[in-house]
Amino acid sequence: MILITGFEPFGIMGNLLNINPSKIVGTRLSKEFKTDLLIMKVNNSCLRDLKNKLKKRYNFVFMLGQGDEFRIETKTNSQTSNFAKKIKSKMSLLTLDNIGDFYCEKSYNQALKINKKTIFIHLSSINYNYSKVKNIFMECLNGRT
Helix, strand or coil, X not given: CEEEEEECCCHHHHHHHCCCHHHHHHHHHHHHHCCEEEEECCCCHHHHHHHHHCXXXXXXXXXXXXXXXXXXXXXXXXXXXXXXXXXXXXXXXCEECCCXXXXXXXXXXXXXXXXXXXXXXXXXXXXXXXXXXXXXXXXXXXXXX
């Protein structure tokens, strides 16, 4: 069993255009691979909803969020995802050592506490590349490192 997460649109542009690439890509991936899906609101309810969803034991958790650029996050402020590091090392991808201090970080940190096989990918709101995300997902699926 696999869980894919994304976020509802937020901020001025997200609400105006009613898009969040993490929701679009997460929904498409989930349909294609028949996984569980959780699309979270960008507020404190996302932490409660995620914690409840993670009561189910997943082989891995594939988290998506909207960011300035496409990158795999390997660390939160308090934890490191060795799973994400292994996946990243197999592919030429940009990573950031500090995911930030917003709901992306909070939800990633919470997921890592429950399931160490969690990866978080920020997608650019302008150019989110579905095939690239799918390739990373396939690497997680095939390797389950």
